[in-house]
Amino acid sequence: MAMDVVGRFLAALDPERRDDVTGRPREERERLAAAWERELASDDELDTLDELSPPAAEAEAARRVMEREA
Template sequence: MAIDTLERFLAALSPHDREHIQQQSREEQERLADAWERELAEDTDLDTLSELSPPAAESEAAARVVKKLFE
């Protein structure tokens, strides 16, 4: 995975969630960034949001990945 993906994932997180994710191992951070990319690619609702506001879609996908982490 390109480091760019992890950086984009971290940037899409809220400050609180970013702090929590940065405390995880590098391997876990990369796994979550991969899950974030899959969420962006697979969710059709995010496709529509992405057309209107790509940063909003990225933030929504990041929030979903973090929410799944805590379930």
């Protein structure tokens, strides 16, 4: 997986979660970034939000992914 996807995922996270994810192994970061991309692609609600604010849609998808991890 391209590191730019992981970087975009990390940028979408709130700072506290970003620090947590940054400390995880590379494979884990890549797995979370892939889940984030799937969340963005599959949720129609996020499509609507993306039209209004792409950063807000990315942040919401990142929050959802991390919430499922908890």
